[in-house]
Amino acid sequence: MLNYTRYQKVPVVDFPERQWPNKQIEKAPIWCSVDLRDGNQALIEPMVVEEKIEYFTLLVKLGFKEIEVGFPSASQIEFDFLRQLVDRKLIPDDVVVQVLVQCREHLLKRTFEALKGVKTAIVHIYNSTSTLQRDVVFGMSREEIKQIAIEGTRLVKEYAKDFPGNIILEYSPESFTGTELDFALEVCEAVMEVWEPTRDKKIIFNLPATVEMNTPNVYADQIEWMNTHFKNRDSIILSVHPHNDRGTGVAISELALLAGADRVEGTLFGNGERTGNVDLLTLAYNMFSQGINPELEIDNINEIIEVYERCCKIPVHLRHPYAGKLVFTAFSGSHQDAINKGVKAMKERKSSIWAVPYLPIDPADIGRKYEPIVRINSQSGKGGVAFIMETYFGFKLPKGMHKEFADIIQGISEKSGEVAPDQIMQEFRLQYLDRKEPYHFRKSRFEDLSDTDSDFDTLAVVTYTDHGTEKTYEATGNGPIDAVQRGLIKELGIKIKVLDYSEHALGEGSNAQAAAYVHLLDTESGKVSFGVGISSNITRASIRAVFSAVNRLIL
Structure with a gap:
C-alpha cells in the first residue's frame, strides 16, 4: 500500500480578493x-x-x-x-x-x-x-x-x-x-x-x-x-x-x-x-x-x-497535443461518424467558422492534413469507413450501405489490426467494382418505345457473360434499370427487386466518371446487397451496379 502519510499538504493562499476566476485570456x-x-x-x-x-x-x-x-x-x-x-x-x-x-x-x-x-x-x-x-x-x-x-x-x-x-x-x-x-x-x-x-x-x-x-x-x-x-x-x-x-x-x-x-x-x-x-x-x-x-x-x-x-533527439509523443501523429485521428465509430457529419455540414453551409465534433481546430491550419483524421481498426464504426471512402476516394456511399461495407472492413481489422485507406479501397474494388463472376456485363443498347401504348417504354439489349460464356438478352421496362432487372429475372431465373438507387459524379468536369449504387433484394431468400458501378456513362455505371449486386446476392 502507498505510504501516503509521508507527505503533507502544501499550504494554499488565503486570498479571498482574487479576481482571476472571472477573467478570460x-x-x-x-x-x-x-x-x-x-x-x-x-x-x-x-x-x-x-x-x-x-x-x-x-x-x-x-x-x-x-x-x-x-x-x-x-x-x-x-x-x-x-x-x-x-x-x-x-x-x-x-x-x-x-x-x-x-x-x-x-x-x-x-x-x-x-x-x-x-x-x-x-x-x-x-x-x-x-x-x-x-x-x-x-x-x-x-x-x-x-x-x-x-x-x-x-x-x-x-x-x-x-x-x-x-x-x-x-x-x-x-x-x-x-x-x-x-x-x-x-x-x-x-x-x-x-x-x-x-x-x-x-x-x-x-x-x-x-x-x-x-x-x-x-x-x-x-x-x-x-x-x-x-x-x-x-x-x-x-x-x-x-x-x-x-x-x-x-x-x-x-x-x-x-x-x-x-x-x-x-x-x-x-x-x-x-x-x-x-x-x-x-x-x-x-x-x-x-x-x-x-x-x-x-x-x-x-x-x-x-x-x-x-x-x-527526443521524439514527439503520438498523443502530444496538436503535434502527435494520432491527435487528429479517431478510431471510435461514434467519433468517426460525428467528424464525418461535421465536415459535411460545414461544406454544405459554407461556414467560415470551424465547428467539427472532436476536432477543436482544423488540422490544415497547422500544416496537418485531413487524410489522417479517421483511422480504421476493430473499434471503428460505419461512419469512419464511409468517411475514408469519401475523403480519400470520392465515393459517397448511400447511408444504407455504410454498415454493409463497414462490417467487411471490421472483419479484416479484427484479424490484422488497423486497416489503411488503400487497403479499404482495395477491398471495395474486390467486393463491388470488380465483382464480375459469375455474371459479367459487357455492353448494352437501349431503344425508346415511347410511341407505344405500353408502360414499358424502354427496350434493353444486354450482352453479358455467364461463367465465361457470352449471352445476349432483350427485355423491356419503364426505364433502363427496370428493363435490365426484368431481363435478368427471366434469363437467370432469379427473383430480385431494386430497393434503392443513387448516383453521383466522381470528380469534376466533363470527363468525370459517375458512380452508381443499387440496393437489391432477393425476394425469395430475403437477402439484400448493394452493388456499385463506375463509368463515364451513367447508364453503363448503373447496369454495372446491378450486375455487381446480383453477383453479391448469389454468393
Missing part, C-alpha cells in the same frame, strides 16, 4: 523561449553549437522576440555559442537574447564578456528563496538570502553602466512556489530599489513554478497576490516560468495569465528537467483555438517537429 503574452538553456540542459545529449544555431534560427522564424540562449559563464560551449551568434550576425535587431547567471561577480564578469556586441540583452539573475532550500541547502536566514539578490542586482547595474548596449534585468526568486509570499515580495522590492526601473525601462520579475507543488488555482492566487501587492507595478513586466511536475504546466500558465502575468517562459513541446517546462506550443495553439492571435508563426507544425526531434 484576451491576447498573447510576451513569449520567451528557454529551449536553449532549460531545454538543452535537460537533454541526455546536449546540443552542439551548430545544432543550437539551427534551433535558434527556428525560434526566430517562429516569431520569438525573446530567446534565452544559455548560461555563458557555466561552460565554454555556452560561451562560444553566444559568441557565434554575435560574430555571425545571427541576432535580428528585433530579437532580444537572454542569458542566465547566478548572483556571483566572476560569473557576471564572464557573462558580460560573452555579451560584447549585443545591442539589447536580458540578464537573468536568480537565487533560491524557498523555505525548504533556505533550511536544508543554504542554512541561511531570510535576510541573508535577500542580500544575495541585492548584491547580484548591484553587480549587474555596475557592469551595465559600462556596457555599450541596452541591458534589461530579470530577477527570479527561484522556487517561488515554495516561498512565503511576503518574503518573495520583500526580495523583489529590494531588487527593484537597487535597479530603479521606470515605465520606460522596466524590470522583469519572473516568478517560477520551479517545482509544481499544488493545484493550478493556488499558483494563480500566488501570481495575483504578487501582482496586486507590487509597488510601481507599471515599471514591472510580470513573468512566469512554469514546470510540469504535477502535469498541469499548461493549466497553471493559463491561470497565471488570468492572474496578471505579462510574459511566459517555456519550451517547444515542453522539454525540460523532470517532467518538463510548460509547452509553449500547446499554450499558443490553445489560444489560437479560441480565436486569439498567438503572435507566433506556427502554421507548419511538421517543420517544427522535424527540427526539434533532430536537434533534441
